[in-house]
Amino acid sequence: MPYRLSRLGYIEVRVLDLDDALQHYVNVLGLIVTGREGRRAYLKGWDEKHAYSLILTESDTLGMERMAFRTVSPEDLEYYKDRLKKLNVPFATIESDYKRGEAIRAETPSGHTVELYYTMEYTGNVLPDVNPPPWPMDLKGIGVPRLDHCLVTAADPTKTIRWFENVLELRPSEYVLNGSGDPIAAWLWQRPAPHDVAVVPGPDAKFHHCAFAVETPEQVFRACDILAMTKTKIDYGPSRHGIxxxxxxxxxxxxxxxxxxxxxxxAYQLDPDHKPICWTEDALGQGVFYYEREIIESFLSVVT
Ligand SMILES: [Fe+2]
Known part of the structure:
Protein backbone atom coordinates (compact mmCIF):
# COMPACT_ATOMS: atom_id res chain seq x y z
CA MET A 1 0.00 0.00 0.00
CA PRO A 2 1.41 3.45 -0.89
CA TYR A 3 2.60 5.66 1.91
CA ARG A 4 0.43 8.80 1.88
CA LEU A 5 0.31 10.02 5.52
CA SER A 6 3.65 11.05 6.99
CA ARG A 7 2.61 11.50 10.63
CA LEU A 8 0.21 12.84 13.19
CA GLY A 9 1.05 16.46 12.39
CA TYR A 10 -0.74 18.27 15.18
CA ILE A 11 -3.50 18.05 17.74
CA GLU A 12 -5.58 20.79 19.35
CA VAL A 13 -6.20 20.40 23.08
CA ARG A 14 -8.67 22.47 25.10
CA VAL A 15 -7.50 23.95 28.42
CA LEU A 16 -9.24 26.12 31.00
CA ASP A 17 -6.49 28.76 31.33
CA LEU A 18 -3.86 29.37 28.67
CA ASP A 19 -1.16 30.79 30.97
CA ASP A 20 -1.47 27.90 33.45
CA ALA A 21 -1.41 25.47 30.53
CA LEU A 22 1.78 27.02 29.12
CA GLN A 23 3.46 26.72 32.53
CA HIS A 24 2.92 22.94 32.24
CA TYR A 25 3.48 22.32 28.53
CA VAL A 26 6.56 24.60 28.34
CA ASN A 27 8.25 24.23 31.73
CA VAL A 28 7.37 20.58 32.50
CA LEU A 29 7.13 18.93 29.06
CA GLY A 30 9.65 21.31 27.52
CA LEU A 31 7.70 22.23 24.40
CA ILE A 32 8.61 25.46 22.62
CA VAL A 33 6.05 28.21 21.97
CA THR A 34 6.13 29.19 18.30
CA GLY A 35 3.11 31.47 18.19
CA ARG A 36 0.22 32.91 20.14
CA GLU A 37 -3.00 34.40 18.79
CA GLY A 38 -5.86 35.35 21.08
CA ARG A 39 -7.02 32.29 23.03
CA ARG A 40 -4.61 29.94 21.23
CA ALA A 41 -0.93 29.08 21.64
CA TYR A 42 1.09 27.04 19.15
CA LEU A 43 3.90 24.75 20.34
CA LYS A 44 6.33 22.12 19.07
CA GLY A 45 9.03 19.76 20.29
CA TRP A 46 12.64 20.78 19.67
CA ASP A 47 13.20 18.27 16.85
CA GLU A 48 10.06 19.03 14.84
CA LYS A 49 10.53 20.69 11.47
CA HIS A 50 7.21 22.49 11.00
CA ALA A 51 5.57 25.44 12.73
CA TYR A 52 3.70 23.50 15.43
CA SER A 53 2.42 20.12 16.58
CA LEU A 54 0.25 21.18 19.54
CA ILE A 55 -2.39 23.90 19.70
CA LEU A 56 -3.59 24.84 23.20
CA THR A 57 -6.95 26.58 23.13
CA GLU A 58 -8.53 28.26 26.13
CA SER A 59 -12.06 26.94 26.53
CA ASP A 60 -14.76 26.10 29.07
CA THR A 61 -14.26 22.39 28.43
CA LEU A 62 -11.31 19.97 28.27
CA GLY A 63 -10.41 17.36 25.68
CA MET A 64 -9.15 17.25 22.12
CA GLU A 65 -10.68 19.54 19.53
CA ARG A 66 -9.09 17.82 16.52
CA MET A 67 -6.26 15.63 15.29
CA ALA A 68 -4.52 16.33 11.98
CA PHE A 69 -2.44 14.06 9.76
CA ARG A 70 0.10 15.53 7.34
CA THR A 71 0.12 13.94 3.89
CA VAL A 72 3.38 12.96 2.21
CA SER A 73 2.68 15.17 -0.83
CA PRO A 74 0.11 17.69 -2.12
CA GLU A 75 -1.13 14.98 -4.51
CA ASP A 76 -1.92 12.76 -1.53
CA LEU A 77 -4.29 15.41 -0.17
CA GLU A 78 -6.07 15.36 -3.55
CA TYR A 79 -6.11 11.55 -3.39
CA TYR A 80 -7.96 11.67 -0.06
CA LYS A 81 -10.46 14.25 -1.35
CA ASP A 82 -11.30 11.83 -4.17
CA ARG A 83 -11.32 8.85 -1.81
CA LEU A 84 -13.71 10.44 0.68
CA LYS A 85 -16.03 11.50 -2.17
CA LYS A 86 -16.03 7.96 -3.61
CA LEU A 87 -16.76 6.49 -0.16
CA ASN A 88 -19.52 9.07 0.48
CA VAL A 89 -17.73 10.27 3.62
CA PRO A 90 -18.82 13.87 4.29
CA PHE A 91 -15.97 16.33 4.62
CA ALA A 92 -15.36 20.07 4.61
CA THR A 93 -12.52 21.89 2.89
CA ILE A 94 -10.79 24.40 5.17
CA GLU A 95 -8.93 26.98 3.07
CA SER A 96 -6.21 27.78 5.57
CA ASP A 97 -5.32 28.00 9.24
CA TYR A 98 -2.47 29.46 11.29
CA LYS A 99 0.75 28.90 9.25
CA ARG A 100 -1.04 26.03 7.47
CA GLY A 101 -2.49 25.62 3.99
CA GLU A 102 -5.63 23.88 2.84
CA ALA A 103 -7.03 20.99 4.85
CA ILE A 104 -9.96 18.62 4.63
CA ARG A 105 -11.93 17.89 7.78
CA ALA A 106 -14.08 14.83 8.50
CA GLU A 107 -15.59 13.15 11.53
CA THR A 108 -15.04 9.60 12.73
CA PRO A 109 -18.04 7.43 13.75
CA SER A 110 -16.98 8.16 17.35
CA GLY A 111 -17.37 11.91 16.79
CA HIS A 112 -13.67 12.83 16.68
CA THR A 113 -12.62 15.55 14.24
CA VAL A 114 -9.84 14.54 11.85
CA GLU A 115 -8.04 16.83 9.42
CA LEU A 116 -5.64 16.07 6.58
CA TYR A 117 -3.26 18.73 5.25
CA TYR A 118 0.03 19.00 3.44
CA THR A 119 1.24 22.59 3.67
CA MET A 120 2.57 24.01 6.92
CA GLU A 121 5.35 26.57 7.34
CA TYR A 122 8.71 24.76 7.39
CA THR A 123 10.83 26.07 10.23
CA GLY A 124 13.47 23.38 10.68
CA ASN A 125 14.20 22.14 14.18
CA VAL A 126 16.02 24.29 16.74
CA LEU A 127 19.48 22.97 15.75
CA PRO A 128 21.67 24.51 13.03
CA ASP A 129 21.39 22.95 9.55
CA VAL A 130 25.18 22.66 9.29
CA ASN A 131 27.25 20.52 11.70
CA PRO A 132 24.47 20.24 14.30
CA PRO A 133 25.01 18.85 17.80
CA PRO A 134 22.82 15.82 18.70
CA TRP A 135 20.51 17.83 20.96
CA PRO A 136 20.09 21.39 22.23
CA MET A 137 21.52 22.19 25.69
CA ASP A 138 18.97 24.81 26.72
CA LEU A 139 15.82 22.68 26.94
CA LYS A 140 13.33 23.12 29.75
CA GLY A 141 11.83 20.27 31.77
CA ILE A 142 11.55 16.89 30.08
CA GLY A 143 12.54 18.45 26.76
CA VAL A 144 10.47 16.21 24.50
CA PRO A 145 11.60 16.15 20.86
CA ARG A 146 8.19 15.63 19.26
CA LEU A 147 4.53 14.71 19.43
CA ASP A 148 4.17 10.96 18.99
CA HIS A 149 0.51 9.90 19.05
CA CYS A 150 -2.93 10.38 20.55
CA LEU A 151 -5.42 7.88 21.96
CA VAL A 152 -9.17 8.31 21.79
CA THR A 153 -12.18 6.38 23.06
CA ALA A 154 -15.15 5.10 21.08
CA ALA A 155 -18.47 3.55 22.15
CA ASP A 156 -18.28 1.24 19.12
CA PRO A 157 -14.51 0.90 18.80
CA THR A 158 -14.69 -1.69 16.00
CA LYS A 159 -16.63 0.74 13.79
CA THR A 160 -14.17 3.59 14.40
CA ILE A 161 -11.13 1.33 13.92
CA ARG A 162 -12.61 0.17 10.57
CA TRP A 163 -13.19 3.83 9.62
CA PHE A 164 -9.51 4.68 10.16
CA GLU A 165 -8.53 1.55 8.20
CA ASN A 166 -11.00 1.90 5.33
CA VAL A 167 -11.21 5.67 4.90
CA LEU A 168 -7.72 6.87 5.87
CA GLU A 169 -6.00 3.56 5.05
CA LEU A 170 -4.22 3.44 8.40
CA ARG A 171 -2.73 0.04 9.25
CA PRO A 172 -2.77 -1.75 12.59
CA SER A 173 0.52 -2.43 14.32
CA GLU A 174 -1.38 -4.20 17.13
CA TYR A 175 -5.00 -5.19 17.84
CA VAL A 176 -6.99 -6.37 20.84
CA LEU A 177 -9.56 -8.86 19.51
CA ASN A 178 -12.82 -9.92 21.13
CA GLY A 179 -14.11 -13.50 21.11
CA SER A 180 -15.60 -12.99 17.63
CA GLY A 181 -12.25 -11.87 16.25
CA ASP A 182 -13.26 -8.21 15.88
CA PRO A 183 -10.83 -5.50 17.01
CA ILE A 184 -12.03 -3.64 20.11
CA ALA A 185 -8.80 -1.68 20.40
CA ALA A 186 -6.18 -0.86 17.78
CA TRP A 187 -2.87 0.96 17.42
CA LEU A 188 -2.90 2.47 13.94
CA TRP A 189 -0.35 4.02 11.62
CA GLN A 190 0.56 4.45 8.01
CA ARG A 191 4.21 5.43 8.43
CA PRO A 192 6.17 2.53 9.92
CA ALA A 193 5.87 3.40 13.63
CA PRO A 194 3.87 1.91 16.50
CA HIS A 195 0.96 4.28 16.09
CA ASP A 196 -0.18 7.78 15.20
CA VAL A 197 -3.57 7.17 16.78
CA ALA A 198 -5.02 4.44 18.98
CA VAL A 199 -8.68 3.65 19.59
CA VAL A 200 -9.96 1.92 22.73
CA PRO A 201 -13.45 1.30 24.15
CA GLY A 202 -15.05 4.18 26.06
CA PRO A 203 -17.39 7.12 25.55
CA ASP A 204 -17.63 8.70 22.10
CA ALA A 205 -15.73 11.88 21.21
CA LYS A 206 -13.46 11.69 24.26
CA PHE A 207 -9.71 12.17 24.60
CA HIS A 208 -7.68 9.69 26.62
CA HIS A 209 -4.15 11.09 26.15
CA CYS A 210 -1.56 12.60 23.88
CA ALA A 211 1.98 11.24 23.94
CA PHE A 212 5.34 12.86 23.36
CA ALA A 213 8.43 10.91 22.38
CA VAL A 214 11.43 10.20 24.57
CA GLU A 215 14.33 8.12 23.31
CA THR A 216 15.52 5.92 26.19
CA PRO A 217 14.21 4.26 29.39
CA GLU A 218 16.55 6.55 31.34
CA GLN A 219 14.68 9.52 29.88
CA VAL A 220 11.40 8.04 31.13
CA PHE A 221 12.86 7.93 34.67
CA ARG A 222 14.21 11.47 34.22
CA ALA A 223 10.71 12.53 33.14
CA CYS A 224 9.30 10.99 36.34
CA ASP A 225 11.87 12.90 38.40
CA ILE A 226 10.81 16.16 36.75
CA LEU A 227 7.11 15.35 37.24
CA ALA A 228 7.76 14.73 40.93
CA MET A 229 9.94 17.83 41.31
CA THR A 230 7.23 19.99 39.73
CA LYS A 231 4.44 18.27 41.74
CA THR A 232 2.75 17.19 38.51
CA LYS A 233 0.06 14.55 39.11
CA ILE A 234 1.26 11.17 37.79
CA ASP A 235 -1.49 8.76 36.70
CA TYR A 236 0.69 5.67 36.12
CA GLY A 237 4.32 4.72 35.65
CA PRO A 238 7.16 4.53 34.99
CA SER A 239 6.39 1.23 33.32
CA ARG A 240 6.24 -0.74 30.10
CA HIS A 241 3.38 -1.55 27.75
CA GLY A 242 2.96 -5.09 26.45
CA ILE A 243 1.33 -3.61 23.35
CA ALA A 267 10.90 -1.72 15.56
CA TYR A 268 8.03 -2.32 13.11
CA GLN A 269 9.76 -0.05 10.60
CA LEU A 270 12.30 -2.79 9.82
CA ASP A 271 9.51 -4.95 8.37
CA PRO A 272 7.22 -3.13 5.93
CA ASP A 273 5.17 -6.33 5.56
CA HIS A 274 4.53 -6.40 9.32
CA LYS A 275 1.27 -8.20 10.20
CA PRO A 276 -0.64 -6.97 13.24
CA ILE A 277 0.25 -8.44 16.62
CA CYS A 278 -2.96 -9.61 18.33
CA TRP A 279 -3.88 -9.58 22.02
CA THR A 280 -6.86 -11.42 23.46
CA GLU A 281 -9.34 -9.63 25.70
CA ASP A 282 -8.28 -11.68 28.72
CA ALA A 283 -4.69 -10.44 28.26
CA LEU A 284 -5.68 -6.79 27.91
CA GLY A 285 -4.34 -5.91 31.38
CA GLN A 286 -0.87 -7.19 30.53
CA GLY A 287 -1.10 -5.64 27.06
CA VAL A 288 -1.59 -2.20 28.56
CA PHE A 289 0.44 -2.44 31.81
CA TYR A 290 2.92 -5.25 31.35
CA TYR A 291 4.22 -5.48 34.90
CA GLU A 292 1.01 -5.11 36.95
CA ARG A 293 -1.03 -7.13 34.40
CA GLU A 294 -4.15 -5.18 35.32
CA ILE A 295 -5.37 -1.72 34.41
CA ILE A 296 -5.72 0.85 37.19
CA GLU A 297 -9.18 2.35 37.66
CA SER A 298 -8.24 5.96 36.84
CA PHE A 299 -6.74 4.90 33.52
CA LEU A 300 -10.11 3.47 32.50
CA SER A 301 -12.39 6.13 33.95
CA VAL A 302 -10.64 9.48 33.40
CA VAL A 303 -11.12 10.88 29.88
CA THR A 304 -11.62 14.50 28.86
FE1 LIG B 1 -0.02 6.24 24.39
Missing amino acids: TRGTTVYFFDPFGNRNETFGVHS
Whole structure:
Protein backbone atom coordinates (compact mmCIF):
# COMPACT_ATOMS: atom_id res chain seq x y z
CA MET A 1 0.00 0.00 0.00
CA PRO A 2 1.41 3.45 -0.89
CA TYR A 3 2.60 5.66 1.91
CA ARG A 4 0.43 8.80 1.88
CA LEU A 5 0.31 10.02 5.52
CA SER A 6 3.65 11.05 6.99
CA ARG A 7 2.61 11.50 10.63
CA LEU A 8 0.21 12.84 13.19
CA GLY A 9 1.05 16.46 12.39
CA TYR A 10 -0.74 18.27 15.18
CA ILE A 11 -3.50 18.05 17.74
CA GLU A 12 -5.58 20.79 19.35
CA VAL A 13 -6.20 20.40 23.08
CA ARG A 14 -8.67 22.47 25.10
CA VAL A 15 -7.50 23.95 28.42
CA LEU A 16 -9.24 26.12 31.00
CA ASP A 17 -6.49 28.76 31.33
CA LEU A 18 -3.86 29.37 28.67
CA ASP A 19 -1.16 30.79 30.97
CA ASP A 20 -1.47 27.90 33.45
CA ALA A 21 -1.41 25.47 30.53
CA LEU A 22 1.78 27.02 29.12
CA GLN A 23 3.46 26.72 32.53
CA HIS A 24 2.92 22.94 32.24
CA TYR A 25 3.48 22.32 28.53
CA VAL A 26 6.56 24.60 28.34
CA ASN A 27 8.25 24.23 31.73
CA VAL A 28 7.37 20.58 32.50
CA LEU A 29 7.13 18.93 29.06
CA GLY A 30 9.65 21.31 27.52
CA LEU A 31 7.70 22.23 24.40
CA ILE A 32 8.61 25.46 22.62
CA VAL A 33 6.05 28.21 21.97
CA THR A 34 6.13 29.19 18.30
CA GLY A 35 3.11 31.47 18.19
CA ARG A 36 0.22 32.91 20.14
CA GLU A 37 -3.00 34.40 18.79
CA GLY A 38 -5.86 35.35 21.08
CA ARG A 39 -7.02 32.29 23.03
CA ARG A 40 -4.61 29.94 21.23
CA ALA A 41 -0.93 29.08 21.64
CA TYR A 42 1.09 27.04 19.15
CA LEU A 43 3.90 24.75 20.34
CA LYS A 44 6.33 22.12 19.07
CA GLY A 45 9.03 19.76 20.29
CA TRP A 46 12.64 20.78 19.67
CA ASP A 47 13.20 18.27 16.85
CA GLU A 48 10.06 19.03 14.84
CA LYS A 49 10.53 20.69 11.47
CA HIS A 50 7.21 22.49 11.00
CA ALA A 51 5.57 25.44 12.73
CA TYR A 52 3.70 23.50 15.43
CA SER A 53 2.42 20.12 16.58
CA LEU A 54 0.25 21.18 19.54
CA ILE A 55 -2.39 23.90 19.70
CA LEU A 56 -3.59 24.84 23.20
CA THR A 57 -6.95 26.58 23.13
CA GLU A 58 -8.53 28.26 26.13
CA SER A 59 -12.06 26.94 26.53
CA ASP A 60 -14.76 26.10 29.07
CA THR A 61 -14.26 22.39 28.43
CA LEU A 62 -11.31 19.97 28.27
CA GLY A 63 -10.41 17.36 25.68
CA MET A 64 -9.15 17.25 22.12
CA GLU A 65 -10.68 19.54 19.53
CA ARG A 66 -9.09 17.82 16.52
CA MET A 67 -6.26 15.63 15.29
CA ALA A 68 -4.52 16.33 11.98
CA PHE A 69 -2.44 14.06 9.76
CA ARG A 70 0.10 15.53 7.34
CA THR A 71 0.12 13.94 3.89
CA VAL A 72 3.38 12.96 2.21
CA SER A 73 2.68 15.17 -0.83
CA PRO A 74 0.11 17.69 -2.12
CA GLU A 75 -1.13 14.98 -4.51
CA ASP A 76 -1.92 12.76 -1.53
CA LEU A 77 -4.29 15.41 -0.17
CA GLU A 78 -6.07 15.36 -3.55
CA TYR A 79 -6.11 11.55 -3.39
CA TYR A 80 -7.96 11.67 -0.06
CA LYS A 81 -10.46 14.25 -1.35
CA ASP A 82 -11.30 11.83 -4.17
CA ARG A 83 -11.32 8.85 -1.81
CA LEU A 84 -13.71 10.44 0.68
CA LYS A 85 -16.03 11.50 -2.17
CA LYS A 86 -16.03 7.96 -3.61
CA LEU A 87 -16.76 6.49 -0.16
CA ASN A 88 -19.52 9.07 0.48
CA VAL A 89 -17.73 10.27 3.62
CA PRO A 90 -18.82 13.87 4.29
CA PHE A 91 -15.97 16.33 4.62
CA ALA A 92 -15.36 20.07 4.61
CA THR A 93 -12.52 21.89 2.89
CA ILE A 94 -10.79 24.40 5.17
CA GLU A 95 -8.93 26.98 3.07
CA SER A 96 -6.21 27.78 5.57
CA ASP A 97 -5.32 28.00 9.24
CA TYR A 98 -2.47 29.46 11.29
CA LYS A 99 0.75 28.90 9.25
CA ARG A 100 -1.04 26.03 7.47
CA GLY A 101 -2.49 25.62 3.99
CA GLU A 102 -5.63 23.88 2.84
CA ALA A 103 -7.03 20.99 4.85
CA ILE A 104 -9.96 18.62 4.63
CA ARG A 105 -11.93 17.89 7.78
CA ALA A 106 -14.08 14.83 8.50
CA GLU A 107 -15.59 13.15 11.53
CA THR A 108 -15.04 9.60 12.73
CA PRO A 109 -18.04 7.43 13.75
CA SER A 110 -16.98 8.16 17.35
CA GLY A 111 -17.37 11.91 16.79
CA HIS A 112 -13.67 12.83 16.68
CA THR A 113 -12.62 15.55 14.24
CA VAL A 114 -9.84 14.54 11.85
CA GLU A 115 -8.04 16.83 9.42
CA LEU A 116 -5.64 16.07 6.58
CA TYR A 117 -3.26 18.73 5.25
CA TYR A 118 0.03 19.00 3.44
CA THR A 119 1.24 22.59 3.67
CA MET A 120 2.57 24.01 6.92
CA GLU A 121 5.35 26.57 7.34
CA TYR A 122 8.71 24.76 7.39
CA THR A 123 10.83 26.07 10.23
CA GLY A 124 13.47 23.38 10.68
CA ASN A 125 14.20 22.14 14.18
CA VAL A 126 16.02 24.29 16.74
CA LEU A 127 19.48 22.97 15.75
CA PRO A 128 21.67 24.51 13.03
CA ASP A 129 21.39 22.95 9.55
CA VAL A 130 25.18 22.66 9.29
CA ASN A 131 27.25 20.52 11.70
CA PRO A 132 24.47 20.24 14.30
CA PRO A 133 25.01 18.85 17.80
CA PRO A 134 22.82 15.82 18.70
CA TRP A 135 20.51 17.83 20.96
CA PRO A 136 20.09 21.39 22.23
CA MET A 137 21.52 22.19 25.69
CA ASP A 138 18.97 24.81 26.72
CA LEU A 139 15.82 22.68 26.94
CA LYS A 140 13.33 23.12 29.75
CA GLY A 141 11.83 20.27 31.77
CA ILE A 142 11.55 16.89 30.08
CA GLY A 143 12.54 18.45 26.76
CA VAL A 144 10.47 16.21 24.50
CA PRO A 145 11.60 16.15 20.86
CA ARG A 146 8.19 15.63 19.26
CA LEU A 147 4.53 14.71 19.43
CA ASP A 148 4.17 10.96 18.99
CA HIS A 149 0.51 9.90 19.05
CA CYS A 150 -2.93 10.38 20.55
CA LEU A 151 -5.42 7.88 21.96
CA VAL A 152 -9.17 8.31 21.79
CA THR A 153 -12.18 6.38 23.06
CA ALA A 154 -15.15 5.10 21.08
CA ALA A 155 -18.47 3.55 22.15
CA ASP A 156 -18.28 1.24 19.12
CA PRO A 157 -14.51 0.90 18.80
CA THR A 158 -14.69 -1.69 16.00
CA LYS A 159 -16.63 0.74 13.79
CA THR A 160 -14.17 3.59 14.40
CA ILE A 161 -11.13 1.33 13.92
CA ARG A 162 -12.61 0.17 10.57
CA TRP A 163 -13.19 3.83 9.62
CA PHE A 164 -9.51 4.68 10.16
CA GLU A 165 -8.53 1.55 8.20
CA ASN A 166 -11.00 1.90 5.33
CA VAL A 167 -11.21 5.67 4.90
CA LEU A 168 -7.72 6.87 5.87
CA GLU A 169 -6.00 3.56 5.05
CA LEU A 170 -4.22 3.44 8.40
CA ARG A 171 -2.73 0.04 9.25
CA PRO A 172 -2.77 -1.75 12.59
CA SER A 173 0.52 -2.43 14.32
CA GLU A 174 -1.38 -4.20 17.13
CA TYR A 175 -5.00 -5.19 17.84
CA VAL A 176 -6.99 -6.37 20.84
CA LEU A 177 -9.56 -8.86 19.51
CA ASN A 178 -12.82 -9.92 21.13
CA GLY A 179 -14.11 -13.50 21.11
CA SER A 180 -15.60 -12.99 17.63
CA GLY A 181 -12.25 -11.87 16.25
CA ASP A 182 -13.26 -8.21 15.88
CA PRO A 183 -10.83 -5.50 17.01
CA ILE A 184 -12.03 -3.64 20.11
CA ALA A 185 -8.80 -1.68 20.40
CA ALA A 186 -6.18 -0.86 17.78
CA TRP A 187 -2.87 0.96 17.42
CA LEU A 188 -2.90 2.47 13.94
CA TRP A 189 -0.35 4.02 11.62
CA GLN A 190 0.56 4.45 8.01
CA ARG A 191 4.21 5.43 8.43
CA PRO A 192 6.17 2.53 9.92
CA ALA A 193 5.87 3.40 13.63
CA PRO A 194 3.87 1.91 16.50
CA HIS A 195 0.96 4.28 16.09
CA ASP A 196 -0.18 7.78 15.20
CA VAL A 197 -3.57 7.17 16.78
CA ALA A 198 -5.02 4.44 18.98
CA VAL A 199 -8.68 3.65 19.59
CA VAL A 200 -9.96 1.92 22.73
CA PRO A 201 -13.45 1.30 24.15
CA GLY A 202 -15.05 4.18 26.06
CA PRO A 203 -17.39 7.12 25.55
CA ASP A 204 -17.63 8.70 22.10
CA ALA A 205 -15.73 11.88 21.21
CA LYS A 206 -13.46 11.69 24.26
CA PHE A 207 -9.71 12.17 24.60
CA HIS A 208 -7.68 9.69 26.62
CA HIS A 209 -4.15 11.09 26.15
CA CYS A 210 -1.56 12.60 23.88
CA ALA A 211 1.98 11.24 23.94
CA PHE A 212 5.34 12.86 23.36
CA ALA A 213 8.43 10.91 22.38
CA VAL A 214 11.43 10.20 24.57
CA GLU A 215 14.33 8.12 23.31
CA THR A 216 15.52 5.92 26.19
CA PRO A 217 14.21 4.26 29.39
CA GLU A 218 16.55 6.55 31.34
CA GLN A 219 14.68 9.52 29.88
CA VAL A 220 11.40 8.04 31.13
CA PHE A 221 12.86 7.93 34.67
CA ARG A 222 14.21 11.47 34.22
CA ALA A 223 10.71 12.53 33.14
CA CYS A 224 9.30 10.99 36.34
CA ASP A 225 11.87 12.90 38.40
CA ILE A 226 10.81 16.16 36.75
CA LEU A 227 7.11 15.35 37.24
CA ALA A 228 7.76 14.73 40.93
CA MET A 229 9.94 17.83 41.31
CA THR A 230 7.23 19.99 39.73
CA LYS A 231 4.44 18.27 41.74
CA THR A 232 2.75 17.19 38.51
CA LYS A 233 0.06 14.55 39.11
CA ILE A 234 1.26 11.17 37.79
CA ASP A 235 -1.49 8.76 36.70
CA TYR A 236 0.69 5.67 36.12
CA GLY A 237 4.32 4.72 35.65
CA PRO A 238 7.16 4.53 34.99
CA SER A 239 6.39 1.23 33.32
CA ARG A 240 6.24 -0.74 30.10
CA HIS A 241 3.38 -1.55 27.75
CA GLY A 242 2.96 -5.09 26.45
CA ILE A 243 1.33 -3.61 23.35
CA THR A 244 4.06 -1.74 21.38
CA ARG A 245 6.67 -2.64 24.09
CA GLY A 246 6.91 1.11 24.72
CA THR A 247 8.13 2.51 28.03
CA THR A 248 5.77 5.00 29.55
CA VAL A 249 4.68 7.42 32.23
CA TYR A 250 1.20 8.98 32.25
CA PHE A 251 0.45 12.27 33.96
CA PHE A 252 -2.05 15.12 33.88
CA ASP A 253 -1.87 18.74 32.79
CA PRO A 254 -3.16 21.24 35.40
CA PHE A 255 -6.76 20.68 34.29
CA GLY A 256 -6.91 16.89 33.89
CA ASN A 257 -6.00 16.24 30.26
CA ARG A 258 -3.76 13.17 30.28
CA ASN A 259 -0.25 13.30 28.77
CA GLU A 260 2.30 10.51 28.24
CA THR A 261 5.98 10.25 27.46
CA PHE A 262 6.50 7.22 25.26
CA GLY A 263 9.53 5.56 23.72
CA VAL A 264 11.71 2.51 23.12
CA HIS A 265 9.03 0.64 21.22
CA SER A 266 8.92 -2.26 18.76
CA ALA A 267 10.90 -1.72 15.56
CA TYR A 268 8.03 -2.32 13.11
CA GLN A 269 9.76 -0.05 10.60
CA LEU A 270 12.30 -2.79 9.82
CA ASP A 271 9.51 -4.95 8.37
CA PRO A 272 7.22 -3.13 5.93
CA ASP A 273 5.17 -6.33 5.56
CA HIS A 274 4.53 -6.40 9.32
CA LYS A 275 1.27 -8.20 10.20
CA PRO A 276 -0.64 -6.97 13.24
CA ILE A 277 0.25 -8.44 16.62
CA CYS A 278 -2.96 -9.61 18.33
CA TRP A 279 -3.88 -9.58 22.02
CA THR A 280 -6.86 -11.42 23.46
CA GLU A 281 -9.34 -9.63 25.70
CA ASP A 282 -8.28 -11.68 28.72
CA ALA A 283 -4.69 -10.44 28.26
CA LEU A 284 -5.68 -6.79 27.91
CA GLY A 285 -4.34 -5.91 31.38
CA GLN A 286 -0.87 -7.19 30.53
CA GLY A 287 -1.10 -5.64 27.06
CA VAL A 288 -1.59 -2.20 28.56
CA PHE A 289 0.44 -2.44 31.81
CA TYR A 290 2.92 -5.25 31.35
CA TYR A 291 4.22 -5.48 34.90
CA GLU A 292 1.01 -5.11 36.95
CA ARG A 293 -1.03 -7.13 34.40
CA GLU A 294 -4.15 -5.18 35.32
CA ILE A 295 -5.37 -1.72 34.41
CA ILE A 296 -5.72 0.85 37.19
CA GLU A 297 -9.18 2.35 37.66
CA SER A 298 -8.24 5.96 36.84
CA PHE A 299 -6.74 4.90 33.52
CA LEU A 300 -10.11 3.47 32.50
CA SER A 301 -12.39 6.13 33.95
CA VAL A 302 -10.64 9.48 33.40
CA VAL A 303 -11.12 10.88 29.88
CA THR A 304 -11.62 14.50 28.86
FE1 LIG B 1 -0.02 6.24 24.39
